Amino acid sequence: MEVSQHATEDGVRDALRDARVGAALALLAAIGLLVVYGIISRQEDWRASGAPWWAWLVLAAPEVGLLAALIVSALGGIRPGRHRDVVLGLLAVLAAASLAGTGILMWVLATANVTAGQLLLGALVVWTTDLIAFALLFWELDGGGPLRRVTEGRRFPDFQFPQDQNPDLARPGWRPRLLDYLYLSLTNSLAVSPTDTMPLARWAKVLMAIESLVSTALLLLVIARAVNVLT
16 A cells, blocks of 8 residues: 655655654663662662762663764754664663663672662662663664564564554554554563564564563562561
8 A cells, every 4th residue: 555745755754853852862761860870879889889979870871872863864964874784783782781681680689688678679779770671772772673564664573563463443554653662572571472573584573582681580579678677
């Protein structure tokens, strides 16, 4: 089915709004959580495996870099093709930093004495930043990215959303937005399996499997330590 120029222009505006507003807000949330946790770690003298409190600020650096790239791109400072290369590179670093933060927290929970506050706040920060990192990966990689999904359509999608299975239930011109990928990441972390959205591409299955394994290990370790702290 041929897509009208008006529908394409609307889709491009929605995709740009996702990048400039939605992704920026998600990154600001992740940055804020890591900064607050670092400051509280300093005040309470919480040491993560001997690392200084500012180690959590270092883990926020990829989010800051990605946010800066979005701002520069919005101002016209990065060419569209180059923008995607920069974003993909920063997302790879972001995912690595997020997994590193998870590893640090899991090491602390397994080897050190922690307070209830450190346990709950640390788990909330790491789990939330993981959720955001994987959501951004899903959003940017699915179908070649948000702009390509608009201009070239979703003939061979990497994720199958409910609207793909039941087009009659979708509004005309429906396309997945960043919020859809945040929900996908949330449900995958909690249910440890696909819920309403199915991964079709192999890379999507691998990323969802990694997120599920990390979330399961983190939640099980947190529950085990919570029982130990409270008893």
